[in-house]
Amino acid sequence: MDFKDYARQPQKLASGQKSCSGCGFPIIIRMAMSAIDRPFVVCQGTGCVSVTTTTWPFTSWKMPTIHSAFPNLASTAAGVETAVRVMKKKGKLKKDIKVVAFGGDGGTYDIGIQALSGAIERRHNILYICYDNQAYMNTGGQRSSATPYGAATATTPHGTLHHGKELFRKDLTYIVAAHDVAYVAQASIFDFADLTRKVKRAMEVDGFAFINILSPCVLFWKIPTSDAYKISELAVKTCFWPLYEVDHGKWILNFKPEHKMQIEAFLKPQGRFKQLLELRNRHIVDGLQQRVDRKWKELLFMCEKTKEKPEKKEVKKVKKKKIVKKPVKKGVKRKPEPKIKTSKTRSKFAKLKDKLKRKRR
Amino acid sequence: MVKTLALTGSEASAEAWRQINPDVAPVYPITPTTEIISKFSQYHADGKVDTEMMLVECEHSAMSAAVGAAASSARTVTATDSQGLAYMWEVIPIASGLRLPIVMQIANRALSSPGNIHCDHGDSMACRDTSWIQIFSETAQEVYEHTLLATKLAEHKDVQLPAMVMQDGFITSGNLEKVKVYNDTDVRQFIGSYNPTYSMLDLQKPHSFGALNLHDSYFESKRQQEEAMRNAKKLYLQIGKDLSKITGNKYDYFEKYRLDDAQYVIICLNATGGTTKEVIDRLRAKKKKVGLLRIKLFRPFPYDEIANALKKARAIAVLDRSESYGAYPPVFGEINNALNLLKKKPKVQSYIFGIGGRYIFEKDIENVYSELMRNKFRKEPQYIGVR
Ligand SMILES: Cc1ncc(C[n+]2csc(CCOP(=O)(O)OP(=O)(O)O)c2C)c(N)n1
Numbered sequence: 001m002d003f004k005d006y007a008r009q010p011q012k013l014a015s016g017q018k019s020c021s022g023c024g025f026p027i028i029i030r031m032a033m034s035a036i037d038r039p040f041v042v043c044q045g046t047g048c049v050s051v052t053t054t055t056w057p058f059t060s061w062k063m064p065t066i067h068s069a070f071p072n073l074a075s076t077a078a079g080v081e082t083a084v085r086v087m088k089k090k091g092k093l094k095k096d097i098k099v100v101a102f103g104g105d106g107g108t109y110d111i112g113i114q115a116l117s118g119a120i121e122r123r124h125n126i127l128y129i130c131y132d133n134q135a136y137m138n139t140g141g142q143r144s145s146a147t148p149y150g151a152a153t154a155t156t157p158h159g160t161l162h163h164g165k166e167l168f169r170k171d172l173t174y175i176v177a178a179h180d181v182a183y184v185a186q187a188s189i190f191d192f193a194d195l196t197r198k199v200k201r202a203m204e205v206d207g208f209a210f211i212n213i214l215s216p217c218v219l220f221w222k223i224p225t226s227d228a229y230k231i232s233e234l235a236v237k238t239c240f241w242p243l244y245e246v247d248h249g250k251w252i253l254n255f256k257p258e259h260k261m262q263i264e265a266f267l268k269p270q271g272r273f274k275q276l277l278e279l280r281n282r283h284i285v286d287g288l289q290q291r292v293d294r295k296w297k298e299l300l301f302m303c304e305k306t307k308e309k310p311e312k313k314e315v316k317k318v319k320k321k322k323i324v325k326k327p328v329k330k331g332v333k334r335k336p337e338p339k340i341k342t343s344k345t346r347s348k349f350a351k352l353k354d355k356l357k358r359k360r361r
Numbered sequence: 362m363v364k365t366l367a368l369t370g371s372e373a374s375a376e377a378w379r380q381i382n383p384d385v386a387p388v389y390p391i392t393p394t395t396e397i398i399s400k401f402s403q404y405h406a407d408g409k410v411d412t413e414m415m416l417v418e419c420e421h422s423a424m425s426a427a428v429g430a431a432a433s434s435a436r437t438v439t440a441t442d443s444q445g446l447a448y449m450w451e452v453i454p455i456a457s458g459l460r461l462p463i464v465m466q467i468a469n470r471a472l473s474s475p476g477n478i479h480c481d482h483g484d485s486m487a488c489r490d491t492s493w494i495q496i497f498s499e500t501a502q503e504v505y506e507h508t509l510l511a512t513k514l515a516e517h518k519d520v521q522l523p524a525m526v527m528q529d530g531f532i533t534s535g536n537l538e539k540v541k542v543y544n545d546t547d548v549r550q551f552i553g554s555y556n557p558t559y560s561m562l563d564l565q566k567p568h569s570f571g572a573l574n575l576h577d578s579y580f581e582s583k584r585q586q587e588e589a590m591r592n593a594k595k596l597y598l599q600i601g602k603d604l605s606k607i608t609g610n611k612y613d614y615f616e617k618y619r620l621d622d623a624q625y626v627i628i629c630l631n632a633t634g635g636t637t638k639e640v641i642d643r644l645r646a647k648k649k650k651v652g653l654l655r656i657k658l659f660r661p662f663p664y665d666e667i668a669n670a671l672k673k674a675r676a677i678a679v680l681d682r683s684e685s686y687g688a689y690p691p692v693f694g695e696i697n698n699a700l701n702l703l704k705k706k707p708k709v710q711s712y713i714f715g716i717g718g719r720y721i722f723e724k725d726i727e728n729v730y731s732e733l734m735r736n737k738f739r740k741e742p743q744y745i746g747v748r
Pocket residue numbers: 045046047048049069070071103104105106107108133134135136137138139144451
């Protein structure tokens with residue numbers, strides 16, 4: 001499918017939905033749903049998504065959807081997914097229906113993290129997409145644990161004594177990856193091909209899949225309505241929001257900027273960081289830069305590290321006899337190889353990745 | 362093929378679940394309701410049910426998963442009490458607001474703090490205004506039968522509301538009793554299949570569940586919920602009659618024990634009814650005209666019927682096993698409302714007892730009757746057994 005085919009598809013989230021114009025999350029939801037070509041139902045968390053899409057008697061959703069409460073998106077989705085499974089088992093449902101959940105950062109990083117963690121542990125077959133607009137927007141832009149260091153919010157405002165949030169954000173994508181989840185990725189509307197590919201991959205894995213997507217909020221990031229895309233691009237190119245995925249334990253970097261931009265490039269166009277541009281707040285910007293650099297290095301390390309693994313395995317396969325004997329001598333049981341999806345799909349990704357790289361250049 | 366088994370109240374609940382064979386059971390352990398879950402887990406492990414058990418990470422998730430599953434046309438059950446019910450609370454009115462007939466077992470237990478694991482009704486009373494059907498049970502037998510009745514009632518198309526079936530924690534849930542278990546096929550035929558009008562799995566007719574209804578429409582949806590509750594009251598009797606065909610028992614809104622000619626009446630819920638009946642028999646032998654009205658259906662509340670049953674009474678004592686701090690306790694409040702329907706209102710006294718599992722003895726109940734007979738009435742609720 002090329003981009004035009006995506007665009008020609010009938011809309012799955014109707015237009016006329018009530019978010020602020022230029023808001024990031026409807027773009028995310030549309031992009032994500034455009035990549036889904038099988039029957040699915042949607043669960044929404046409380047937040048801008050539910051409030052702007054299901055004001056009775058209207059609904060923007062073309063498929064069945066449920067909204068329950070703020071802390072329980074993952075567990076509500078788990079209930080739906082379990083019902084799908086049991087109904088299929090009992091022969092009351094013929095189709096295979098996939099469950100897709102959309103939740104904000106507040107509902108995912110903060111109040112809903114317990115439900116999320118539980119649902120991942122139980123391996124429900126759900127695709128959970130967090131649209132991370134980095135604060136509680138629906139209630140007026142209060143900080144969440146996704147709010148970055150230095151950002152001014154309704155509860156961490158810029159004042160004479162304090163200059164925005166004084167704590168670093170939680171790295172939820174890492175936390176989810178630490179659950180040994182089937183598939184986890186970070187994506188951005190800046191890279192449509194990458195985002196849709198990730199959704200497609202997430203839909204085909206067996207088990208829980210989580211995609212964290214940065215979602216510019218025009219209202220509280222204080223950006224022009226035209227800039228969601230541009231800001232997303234800067235977030236990726238400053239490595240503030242790196243694009244990567246962890247597919248059954250294998251860390252893959254999806255985009256490495258040729259020239260890593262300084263964090264100011266991301267901060268400058270956003271009103272929420274305005275105070276950081278004052279000279280006396282230079283140390284905050286430096287702190288943020290250091291953090292971004294450290295996390296970026298860490299990510300490169302993770303991707304490099306797990307990159308080696310499958311290569312080693314290939315070597316093992318070729319020289320089977322030698323390597324199999326060794327652990328037997330030592331009396332150590334060899335771990336079974338993790339079942340990563342066929343090399344076919346992997347090579348398909350690799351090809352796609354190369355293609356994309358070429359394109360970007 | 363009726364079997365008589367020795368079962369605890371918990372086991373009786375689990376036995377009902379086994380026969381119902383629900384589609385989904387999201388559960389989380391808590392004393393004393395845990396026993397229901399454990400027993401049912403054994404049925405699951407032995408392949409006696411093909412329920413999908415969701416061993417979730419907390420009660421909030423248990424009720425949330427129940428909502429998700431029930432909205433997806435799965436017959437769904439869960440069980441909890443006390444802190445677990447409190448932890449679920451946010452999702453309790455969502456289940457009823459979405460009109461999902463989830464059936465929940467509750468072995469009543471006191472709420473913290475101070476910490477306590479024993480029986481009082483504070484946990485389920487905190488849910489009395491959440492549009493859940495509430496049925497209280499005295500014995501393990503009743504727990505079992507009420508669970509069947511509740512399932513059918515909750516799922517009725519004119520009701521579509523969740524229901525909770527109560528039993529006294531430990532007192533009923535942990536004690537062995539003789540329980541008649543009816544034929545599986547008869548019970549399953551009575552229960553039937555669950556085919557809701559709206560389902561998350563209906564891709565042909567997609568619906569949005571849990572929309573935002575503001576001042577222009579929220580009120581109407583809540584008014585409809587009240588209508589459903591009123592329907593539930595009527596249908597309770599009708600469905601009860603159907604169940605009678607299997608069990609031979611009667612399913613009234615309340616139990617009347619030697620009530621028709623009684624002048625002095627005690628009103629209570631759950632297992633305390635049993636103790637009271639013992640006392641009544643003893644006092645009746647002494648020609649004292651005493652009786653019992655034990656409420657089974659607490660939500661919806663049968664005001665007219667109770668008023669009618671009490672019109673010949675001279676004096677009434679309402680025994681509450683929970684408090685409504687700073688106000689009269691819940692059952693007393695309702696009885697008072699019911700009695701206001703009568704032209705000649707009998708005298709009524711509020712008693713509070715058994716909080717946090719404090720024992721109530723036959724002598725305490727005898728004392729209540731004697732106070733009624735001595736015409737000893739006070740404005741304030743009286744406490745039984747508090748030091
Ligand atoms: C238990 C509970 N606490 C608080 C709220 C109020 N509330 C509704 S939406 C929201 C913030 C949502 O933030 P997020 O998940 O980031 O979504 P966004 O609005 O940013 O899209 C809050 C605090 C609630 N609905 N439920």
